[in-house]
Each structure stands twice: as structure tokens, then as C-alpha cells.
Amino acid sequence: MTRHELTRFPLIKALLKNRWPQLAVYAALLAGFIFAIFAGFVGSPVGNHNFSIVFVWIAWWAMLILAAVPFFGRGWCAVCPIPLPGEWLQRGAILELAPTGKGVSLGRRWPNPLRNIWMQNISFTLVALFSSVILTMPLITAVVLSAMFFLAIGSSMVFERRAFCRYLCPVGGFIGLYSQIAPLELRVKTTRACASCKEKPCYHGSEAGYGCPWQVFPGGLQKNSYCGLCMECLRTCPVDNIAVNLRPFSSDLATPTKRLDEAFKAFIMVGAALIYAGVLLGPWGALKDAAYRIGSGVWFAYVGVFLSVLFVLMPSLYALAVKAGMLLAKTSSAVRPAFAAMSAALVPLGLMFWVAFSLGFVFTNATYILAALSDPLGWGWNLFGTANIPWQPLFTGLLAPLQTLVLIAGMLWSAETAQKVASAAGVRPLPVIIYCLLATLVMLGLLL
Amino acid sequence: MKSAMIFRLLMLAGGLALALLPSFAQAAPPVERVFRIEASSFAYKPGQIQLNLGDRVTLELVSMDVVHGLYLDGYDLSLTADPGQTARLTFVADRAGSFRFRCNVTCGAMHPFMIGKLTVGPNHSFTLAAGLTISAIAIFLLIHPRRASQ
Amino acid sequence: MKREILARILLLALCLVVVLIPLALRDRSLTLRARMPEDDGWSPQVIQAAAGQPLRLRLTSEDVTHGFAVGQMEMASVDVLPGVVSEVTLLFDEPGIYTFFCTRWCGLNHWRMRGTIEVSGGDAPALADAPLYVALGLDIDAPHPVPGVPSQIPSAARGGQLAEIVSLAEFSTPEYYRAHSPYQVYQDLVSTNLNAAERWDVVSYLWRSQTTAEGLAEGARLYAQNCAACHGETGGGDGVFADQLAASGQSSSQTMHGSMSARTPADFTDAQNMLGASPALLQGKLMRGGMGTGMPMWGVIFTEEQSWNIIAFLYSFQFQYQGVTR
Numbered sequence: 004m005t006r007h008e009l010t011r012f013p014l015i016k017a018l019l020k021n022r023w024p025q026l027a028v029y030a031a032l033l034a035g036f037i038f039a040i041f042a043g044f045v046g047s048p049v050g051n052h053n054f055s056i057v058f059v060w061i062a063w064w065a066m067l068i069l070a071a072v073p074f075f076g077r078g079w080c081a082v083c084p085i086p087l088p089g090e091w092l093q094r095g096a097i098l099e100l101a102p103t104g105k106g107v108s109l110g111r112r113w114p115n116p117l118r119n120i121w122m123q124n125i126s127f128t129l130v131a132l133f134s135s136v137i138l139t140m141p142l143i144t145a146v147v148l149s150a151m152f153f154l155a156i157g158s159s160m161v162f163e164r165r166a167f168c169r170y171l172c173p174v175g176g177f178i179g180l181y182s183q184i185a186p187l188e189l190r191v192k193t194t195r196a197c198a199s200c201k202e203k204p205c206y207h208g209s210e211a212g213y214g215c216p217w218q219v220f221p222g223g224l225q226k227n228s229y230c231g232l233c234m235e236c237l238r239t240c241p242v243d244n245i246a247v248n249l250r251p252f253s254s255d256l257a258t259p260t261k262r263l264d265e266a267f268k269a270f271i272m273v274g275a276a277l278i279y280a281g282v283l284l285g286p287w288g289a290l291k292d293a294a295y296r297i298g299s300g301v302w303f304a305y306v307g308v309f310l311s312v313l314f315v316l317m318p319s320l321y322a323l324a325v326k327a328g329m330l331l332a333k334t335s336s337a338v339r340p341a342f343a344a345m346s347a348a349l350v351p352l353g354l355m356f357w358v359a360f361s362l363g364f365v366f367t368n369a370t371y372i373l374a375a376l377s378d379p380l381g382w383g384w385n386l387f388g389t390a391n392i393p394w395q396p397l398f399t400g401l402l403a404p405l406q407t408l409v410l411i412a413g414m415l416w417s418a419e420t421a422q423k424v425a426s427a428a429g430v431r432p433l434p435v436i437i438y439c440l441l442a443t444l445v446m447l448g449l450l451l
Numbered sequence: 452m453k454s455a456m457i458f459r460l461l462m463l464a465g466g467l468a469l470a471l472l473p474s475f476a477q478a479a480p481p482v483e484r485v486f487r488i489e490a491s492s493f494a495y496k497p498g499q500i501q502l503n504l505g506d507r508v509t510l511e512l513v514s515m516d517v518v519h520g521l522y523l524d525g526y527d528l529s530l531t532a533d534p535g536q537t538a539r540l541t542f543v544a545d546r547a548g549s550f551r552f553r554c555n556v557t558c559g560a561m562h563p564f565m566i567g568k569l570t571v572g573p574n575h576s577f578t579l580a581a582g583l584t585i586s587a588i589a590i591f592l593l594i595h596p597r598r599a600s601q
Numbered sequence: 602m603k604r605e606i607l608a609r610i611l612l613l614a615l616c617l618v619v620v621l622i623p624l625a626l627r628d629r630s631l632t633l634r635a636r637m638p639e640d641d642g643w644s645p646q647v648i649q650a651a652a653g654q655p656l657r658l659r660l661t662s663e664d665v666t667h668g669f670a671v672g673q674m675e676m677a678s679v680d681v682l683p684g685v686v687s688e689v690t691l692l693f694d695e696p697g698i699y700t701f702f703c704t705r706w707c708g709l710n711h712w713r714m715r716g717t718i719e720v721s722g723g724d725a726p727a728l729a730d731a732p733l734y735v736a737l738g739l740d741i742d743a744p745h746p747v748p749g750v751p752s753q754i755p756s757a758a759r760g761g762q763l764a765e766i767v768s769l770a771e772f773s774t775p776e777y778y779r780a781h782s783p784y785q786v787y788q789d790l791v792s793t794n795l796n797a798a799e800r801w802d803v804v805s806y807l808w809r810s811q812t813t814a815e816g817l818a819e820g821a822r823l824y825a826q827n828c829a830a831c832h833g834e835t836g837g838g839d840g841v842f843a844d845q846l847a848a849s850g851q852s853s854s855q856t857m858h859g860s861m862s863a864r865t866p867a868d869f870t871d872a873q874n875m876l877g878a879s880p881a882l883l884q885g886k887l888m889r890g891g892m893g894t895g896m897p898m899w900g901v902i903f904t905e906e907q908s909w910n911i912i913a914f915l916y917s918f919q920f921q922y923q924g925v926t927r
Contacts, residue, residue, distance in 0.1 A: 038620070041623070291561055399551075414587065
């Protein structure tokens with residue numbers, strides 16, 4: 004497989020290594036983040052005329068799922084402002100390197116039983132269950148964003164490094180999952196250099212920079228999932244052994260996961276995309292009502308169905324498909340590791356489901372972005388003269404063909420992935436491919 | 452091995468049939484139709500409408516609680532109705548496929564998701580997409596048979 | 602270390618600026634916020650103004666489409682749209698208490714969405730005359746069915762032809778029209794020796810001649826905007842809120858031991874009731890409201906003329922006005 008090292012170019016490397024450009028982006032985004040919270044609390048409670056809804060759930064979401072994740076993997080995490088204040092307190096500095104011990108964190112180790120992404124699976128599911136109000140009500144969005152903000156600060160105060168990003172962030176979980184697909188990676192140039200490196204400043208920190216905030220030893224990086232692309236190791240490596248590479252898409256899926264928390268992340272994402280497509284974009288008013296009337300009987304029924312689909316129905320059918328594949332291949336090992344490994348096929352499928360779903364509301368509601376740009380708080384401003392642009396769905400004629408292409412691409416991609424990982428897992432991929440095909444047909448049926 | 456090949460070829464044929472055949476289906480003769488659509492926060496009743504290509508359709512939008520509207524994707528048509536003031540719109544359904552209609556008057560939190568579906572003729576959008584997906588996967592399996600049967 | 606401090610200052614300054622600048626730029630002039638009546642309606646509910654001085658209002662909605670207008674004033678209704686700020690400037694010539702109200706239906710309780718503007722400056726003008734039904738001593742809550750109804754829809758055009766051969770002068774004054782129900786006039790017309798159907802046609806003509814095409818159009822417009830949601834677009838008492846209204850009436854009559862009357866919107870297509878009601882009686886019901894039946898009180902909203910136009914329009918559910926153009 005061919006890789007092109009981007010850090011070969013001095014300009015790129017200098018931009019990545021220097022702390023100022025990163026800080027500038029951080030600062031701009033932190034200001035935007037704080038403004039979103041501010042807008043949610045004091046702006047108009049009407050979502051489509053409030054910065055917090057329009058810029059978080061339409062503009063940022065579109066940017067994230069249509070561009071950042073597929074092409075840059077954890078590129079968003081590299082600039083996400085949420086950990087910044089906590090990290091400042093933890094380190095005692097935001098730009099220059101502070102002497103060790105200057106920060107104010109207890110610096111505890113994250114507890115062992117939670118060293119997985121189950122917490123992220125849960126946090127995402129919680130957000131998903133309340134999505135009908137989070138996505139539509141500025142106040143609720145502001146509360147959720149504030150909660151993330153203070154949770155990030157709090158976890159930096161108690162634990163070492165970026166515990167929030169690594170173990171709690173509801174968004175970080177799926178970005179990590181789908182970053183395996185991205186054609187961008189941070190890796191070491193040679194593992195030999197790392198083996199002979201005694202100090203491991205990339206992990207422990209040095210005078211040149213901090214130890215990996217993501218608790219990753221770059222020398223052992225096999226996949227993108229937990230590398231936040233923060234570029235700290237690029238600064239600390241004493242032998243210039245860190246590279247940022249362009250690579251073929253979905254390279255990481257060749258070495259599939261053995262972990263059930265990661266496998267379940269894939270099911271949660273596919274299941275949530277299917278349910279959202281039906282509930283939010285579908286023509287069934289009763290479903291919307293159930294999702295919206297939080298705390299009512301129908302909402303609990305909705306929660307029950309939601310959780311059953313994500314955690315029982317989709318995984319158990321998949322386990323059956325994997326089992327069938329094992330019978331076809333006449334393998335008699337345990338199902339669990341093969342199940343975890345084969346979940347790789349759901350990674351491209353799930354990402355393309357989310358792309359197709361997001362296209363369905365991003366183009367429809369894109370004109371709100373222009374209006375909210377001029378009047379971000381719904382206070383009657385007209386900063387850029389675009390405040391009165393009426394709502395007008397864009398590219399409605401292109402939507403169905405585009406969604407079809409995206410879903411077909413996802414289907415083929417997942418079939419290819421299934422084939423790639425099947426032999427190592429000791430299964431025949433056909434049942435899994437049929438599972439993915441059926442899921443795609445259901446998604447098409449819901450969207451079209 | 453041979454049966455696997457036949458299975459894939461059948462799958463391809465089935466997919467192509469699903470994608471293409473509905474276009475040749477005998478269309479029902481166009482008629483005049485009137486649909487009364489009741490809009491309340493945040494749903495249309497009925498939420499799904501089925502027409503034939505060429506039908507002359509009148510949509511009657513009746514708002515049951517607050518001011519709602521209706522914007523029809525693909526046809527770029529819109530309507531607004533106050534409670535007590537039924538809004539009417541007549542058009543000829545000359546584009547086949549499925550189209551979402553959406554509320555175009557902010558009517559509360561879930562307003563962006565107040566969506567219905569209008570299907571003209573057999574749901575071409577879906578049959579074409581599903582047929583193409585099945586054909587694509589059949590072709591894929593034909594091209595990569597060895598990996599698939601490893 | 603200098604660079605670190607610079608970075609900190611820049612970061613904090615940026616975060617403060619995005620909050621402080623909007624707060625500083627915020628337009629602090631009077632903003633009237635609209636929410637559905639279940640969520641407290643207008644805020645504020647009372648606005649102070651002075652006679653002869655323009656009152657500038659910023660209007661915005663926090664949920665659904667609303668509208669703003671001031672009762673008994675010649676002004677076009679202003680849309681109050683969610684998340685959008687519209688502005689209106691009002692000028693009150695006379696001191697007094699004015700009612701502003703929501704003009705776009707925003708739920709079953711839409712009509713409760715009202716507030717007042719207290720206009721100061723000198724003495725308030727004398728109170729308006731008592732409404733006609735009071736002067737006439739009508740009990741507007743008493744049932745008023747008629748013993749017989751026309752066998753066909755009375756036609757104003759046919760009545761007009763008959764009017765040329767009989768003398769109708771005593772029935773043609775506005776005072777007479779307003780004080781009499783169609784049935785009373787029908788009975789009074791016995792003196793003309795016309796047959797029953799002809800007399801009904803003449804009543805239809807007399808009713809039509811008390812209004813104009815413009816008056817009927819205005820009545821129809823006001824009816825569609827304010828009445829049709831309950832009374833139905835074709836007057837049948839079957840508007841989109843009729844079921845909800847009945848349900849709310851049932852629940853309240855349960856709690857109040859049946860003392861509340863059933864909340865069924867009046868059916869203007871019911872000849873038994875309509876032909877027994879005089880314009881003055883209908884005006885009384887309209888302007889006073891239904892006292893607990895769910896019928897709003899419109900006295901502070903409609904001008905006298907608007908109320909007569911609505912009432913003229915209501916009779917068009919009983920009478921055939923086609924063929925009369927004036």
C-alpha cells in the first residue's frame with residue numbers, strides 16, 4: 004500500500020509543529036463554542052433562528068460527517084476546543100511548555116474497568132435518545148454543550164491527560180470508529196527507532212512538548228481510533244520519527260478489532276442511523292411524537308425499541324450471520340472473536356448511512372445557515388444582509404440520486420471489507436454481505 | 452461453485468429487473484384526485500400519498516392547531532394554511548418517484564422534521580436504488596468470487 | 602513566558618468578546634414576545650403609552666406563527682414570526698385602554714392571547730353607548746328557535762323582484778333590520794299577502810339590502826380569520842377545533858357538576874336557530890362572548906361596523922345572495 008508522507012513538506016511540518024496555528028484555530032473555535040452556549044441560553048428559543056442549533060446541528064454536523072470524518076478522521080478532535088480549558092488548568096499553560104507540576108490536576112489514572120469505549124457508547128446512546136429535543140431546542144443544546152464543557156474540565160482536574168476525549172465524549176467514540184476509514188494517519192516512520200528509544204518522550208513528555216494527551220504510544224499505533232492528531236508527538240520525538248501520511252481509504256480495517264466495545268459502537272451507529280432515518284425524516288407522525296414527548300409512555304416505548312434495535316436485534320442478527328459464515332467455512336472456533344472482527348464491515352456501511360441521512364436534512368435546511376449568520380440570536384440583527392433569506396430546500400432533485408450513490412458505495416465498501424477480514428476471522432463473508440445488503444435496502448426504503 | 456455462480460447471476464438479473472422494470476409498468480390512466488391533508492404539530496395526516504403519473508391532483512391543506520405549511524420537494528410547490536382557512540393547490544403529477552413534503556412555516560421544536568411523503572407511480576426512487584444496489588453487489592461478487600468463497 | 606501571557610490574554614479576550622459585544626449591542630427597546638397561550642401568551646401583557654406619541658414595538662414569536670393587531674383600530678395585522686423580529690409603530694390619538702390581540706390561530710386557546718395598552722394623557726373619552734341588545738332588553742342566552750323554516754333557500758334575487766310590487770318601506774330601515782329576527786319579519790310580512798316562500802325570499806332580499814358586496818367581503822374575511830376555526834369554513838359548527846372544544850367542555854362540565862354548557866360552536870347553517878336570531882342578538886353574542894362556552898368576547902376587538910359586516914355574512918349561510926351584485 005502506498006503512503007505519502009505529508010510531513011515531508013517543510014511548510015506542512017512547520018505548521019503542524021508550531022503551537023501558534025493550532026492555538027489560533029482552538030481559540031476561534033472556543034469562542035464559537037462559547038457563543039453557541041451563550042446563544043442557546045439567551046438567544047431566541049426558536050431553533051432554526053438560533054446559532055446554537057443552526058451552527059452546531061446543521062453547519063458543524065455537515066462539516067463533521069460529510070468532510071472531516073471521512074477525509075481527516077480525527078481531524079476535528081485535533082482542533083476541538085472542548086478540552087482546551089481543562090488542559091490549560093492541567094498543564095498550567097496553553098502555549099508554552101510549563102514545568103511539570105505547575106498544573107492543578109490530581110492526575111489520577113483512569114480506572115481500569117473503564118479503559119474502553121463503553122462509556123462513549125452509553126453517552127452517545129443517551130444523546131441519541133434525547134435527540135428530538137437536543138437537535139431542536141437551543142436551551143437543551145446549550146445545556147448539553149455546557150455539560151460536555153464542564154465534564155471535560157472536571158475530568159482534566161481529576162484524571163491525567165484527556166480522559167474526557169478518550170473515554171467519555173459522545174462524539175469522540177464514533178469519530179474514532181470512522182477515523183479508521185480516513186485516508187489520513189499519524190504513524191511512526193520506523194518502529195525500530197521507537198524500540199531503541201529509551202525515554203519515550205512522546206508518551207511521557209519532554210522539554211519539547213507534552214506526553215500524548217490521548218494516552219497512546221505512537222510507536223505502537225496500528226489504527227487511527229485513539230490518535231487525536233494533536234501533533235504533540237511530532238513536537239516531542241527526539242529522532243523525528245513521526246509522520247503524517249496520506250494513505251488509501253479504510254486501511255485500518257485490514258486489522259479488525261477484537262474488542263466488543265468497538266464492535267458495539269459499529270452497531271450503535273448503524274442502528275441509530277436507521278432509526279433516525281425512519282423517525283426524523285420519515286412520514287410517520289406517531290414516531291416523531293413518541294420521540295418528542297420525553298417522559299411519556301410512548302417515549303419509554305420508543306426508548307425500549309431504540310435500545311432493543313441497537314443492542315439486541317442488530318447485533319444478534321449479525322451474530323447469526325457470522326455463525327452462518329462459520330458454518331459455511333466449516334470453522335468451529337468461538338463466535339465472539341469472529342463477531343468482533345467482522346464488525347469491521349459495518350464501519351464503512353455505518354459511515355455511509357450517516358452521510359446519506361445527513362444529506363437528507365443538511366441540504367434541506369442549509370438556508371438557515373445564511374439567515375443565522377446575519378441574525379445568530381434571533382434578535383432582529385442583519386449583520387451581513389442575509390437575515391431575511393427565506394427557507395428553501397436546496398438540490399431536492401439531487402438528493403435521492405446522491406443518497407442512492409452513497410448507500411451503494413457504502414454497501415460495496417462494506418462487502419469488500421467483509422471479504423478482506425473474513426479469512427483471518429475464519430468465516431465466509433457471504434452471510435455478512437447479505438446482512439449489509441438488507442440493512443442498505445431498509446435504509447433506502449426509509450430515505451426514499 | 453457452479454451454484455454460487457448461478458446465484459450471483461440470478462441476483463444480478465433480479466436487481467436489474469427491479470431497477471428497470473417498473474419504468475415499463477403499465478401506468479394507470481391519469482385521473483383527478485383531491486387529497487385532504489390535516490396538519491398538526493408535527494405530522495401530516497395522511498403522511499403518505501400515492502398517485503399515478505399524470506394525475507391532476509388537488510391538495511387541501513387543513514391546519515388543525517397552528518399555522519402550518521407544505522413544501523413539496525421536486526415540484527418546488529408550497530402552501531400555507533391557517534386553522535379555519537383551508538389552502539388548496541392543484542398540479543399535474545408529471546414527475547415520477549417519491550418526494551418528501553415538509554412544513555415550511557416554523558411550527559415548534561420538531562418543525563424541521565414535520566415531513567410527509569408523496570409517491571407518484573410505483574416508487575421509482577426506491578426500486579431503482581434497490582435494484583442498482585442488488586445489481587452492484589452481484590457484480591461485485593462476480594468480480595471477486597475467490598475472495599468471497601475463501 | 603511573554604508569549605504565553607499574550608496567548609492567554611488573546612484567548613480570554615476572544616471568549617469574552619463574543620459574549621459581551623452581543624450583550625452591548627442588544628436592542629433594549631420594548632420587545633413584545635409571543636408564545637402560545639398555554640405558555641403565557643404575550644409578554645409583557647400590559648404596555649404603557651402616551652396619547653399623541655408614537656409607540657415603537659419590536660415583535661417576535663418564541664414558538665409558532667402569531668399575529669399582532671390592536672382592537673378597534675384601523676391597522677393591518679402584523680405577522681409575528683418565530684425567531685424573527687418585526688417592528689411596528691403605533692400612534693394613539695385618544696387616551697384609554699386598548700386591547701391588542703393575536704391575529705393568527707395558534708391553538709384552541711388562541712383567542713385568550715390578548716393584552717392591553719394603557720394610553721395616558723388627559724381624560725379618557727366618554728364610554729361608548731351600551732350595545733344594542735342591552736337597549737332592546739334582549740336575553741341573548743335564551744334559546745330562540747323558530748316554529749317553521751323555509752322549504753327552500755330564500756333567494757334575495759327573487760325577493761328583489763317581489764320588492765318592486767309590494768311596499769317594504771317600514772321593513773327597510775337599519776333599525777328595524779337590527780331589532781328583528783328573519784322569522785319576525787317573515788311574520789310581519791303576512792300583511793303583504795305573499796305566500797310563505799315569497800315572504801322568505803323578501804326577507805332574504807331585505808337582509809341583503811342592509812349590507813353591500815364590500816361589507817359581505819369584509820365579513821367573510823373576518824369570519825375566515827377569526828371564526829372559521831371553530832364554527833367551520835362553511836358555517837356548520839364543525840371547524841377544526843370543534844372536537845377539541847367539545848372535549849374541553851366535557852372535562853370542565855364534569856369538574857363543575859354539569860353547570861357548564863356544552864362547548865359546541867354554533868351551527869350557522871341551522872335554520873331553526875339562525876332565523877330566530879336578530880342581528881342585535883347575534884351582535885350581543887359576538888361582542889359579549891359566550892361566558893364560558895368557549896366563544897370569545899369580541900367587543901374590544903371589532904369595531905361596530907366590522908361586527909355588522911360579520912353578522913351580515915353569517916346570514917349568508919341561510920340566504921341565497923347570488924344574483925345581487927350591489
